Amino acid sequence: MSSGIEQGSAVREKVAVVVVLYNSxxxxxxxxTSLPVGLGGVDHELIAVDNASTDGGAELLESLAPDATVVRTGRNGGYAAGINAGVAAAGPHTAVLVLNSDVRLLPGCVPTLLQRLRATGAGIVVPRLTDADGRLIESIRREPTVGHALWEAVLSARVAGRIGRLGEVVTDPRAYEKEQRVDWAEGSTQLISRRCWDVCGPWDESFFLYCEETEYNLRARDAGLGVLFVPTAKAVHLEGGSSVSVDWLWSLQVTNRVRLFRRTHGRASTTLFWAVTLGREISRAMLGRSKNRAAVRGLLDVRRLRGGVVAR
Structure with a gap:
């Protein structure tokens, strides 16, 4: 597919807006209703991918946005699979905007992201996120390492993230006031250039949920494109509740991190990363936290660590 839509000697932007639905x-x-505000007149196509919802969401979206393309996968293959299906169904485009259904773009978000995408040559650009109450969402991340895992286990992610580069999650609010390259960012709102998609290929569907954006962002970085955080582009992520067990979700997140780490590290480093992660979860489980007990069980399940999970 062409990397752009030519109009004379200039490239006319068209964004494929991909949203994955699962009981949304x-x-x-x-x-x-909020899309036109954030898109600010940017030419776009809305593609909604329904992962076998049971709440009538696909039909509702068709009634709300008759021009949208709705893809019914017939299965819940996970977030990455939904994104890939959406991009595959899109018409010609110069960028892909991946959105959660509970994201609300603020005025001018997409034009600002597009401008920085083109001006900097980044492969992926992400906005500054706040929650429904206006509180900053700490969305910037560093690459998972044994050191980051250890410091977060000892100090907590919030404390480690405020001290130099100790933590994986960046929790210093001052970091969210400046434009900067980052290793990866939370995946609810990501604008991906067509060139980045062509170079890096589709998202890794072996990650059903969690770490799929980590893997893709790090892949873009390693390809020389990378991720740019743009604080002047803003969006709200409602981070709504889920009908899925919180314990199961946390266990999935923790085990997927170990799976991702193993992709690019040897046995000794991976064993150490797993041991540090297991130690952290055990220490929290001893405080009576059920989600950490679930994570301990997941970390001791060899099958999950090797192959991931399917829909629950």
């Missing part, structure tokens, strides 16, 4: 009906009316 409660968010869709406000999601569709």
């Amino acid at each position: 009906a409660e968010h869709l009316s406000e999601f569709v």
Whole structure:
């Protein structure tokens, strides 16, 4: 596919907006209404991928946005699989905007992201996120390492993230006031250039949920493109509740981190990363936290660490 839509000697931007639906009906009316504000007149195509929802979300979106393309996968293959199906169904485009259905773009978000995408040559650009109450969402991340895992286990992620580069999660609010290259960022709102997609290929569907954006962002970085955090582009992530067990979700997140780490590290480093992670989860489980007990079980399940999980 062409990397752009030519118009004379200039490239006319067209953004493929991809949203993955899984029982997301409660968010869709406000999601569709808010899109024009954040897109600011940018030419776009909305592609909604329904991962076998049971709440009528696909039909609701068709009624709210008749021009949208709705892809029914017939299965819940996970977030990455949904994104890939959406991009595969899109018409010609110069960039892909991946959005959660509970994201609300603020005025001018997408034009600002597009401008910085082209001006800097980054492969992926992400906005500054706040929650429904206006609080900063700490969305910037560093690459997972044994050191980051150890410091977060000892100090907590919040404390480690405020001290130099000790933590993986960047929790110093001052970092969110400046534009900067980052290793990866939370995946609810990411604008990906067509060139980045062509170079890096589709998202890794072996990560059903969690770490799929980590893997893709690090892949873009290693390809010389990378991720740019743009604080002047802003969005709200409602971070709504889920009908899925919180314990199961946390266990999945923890085990997927070990799986991702193993992709690019040897046995000794991976064993150490796993041991540090297991120690952290055991220490929290001893405080009576059920989600950490679930993570301990997941970390001791060899099958999950090797192959991931399927829909629950």
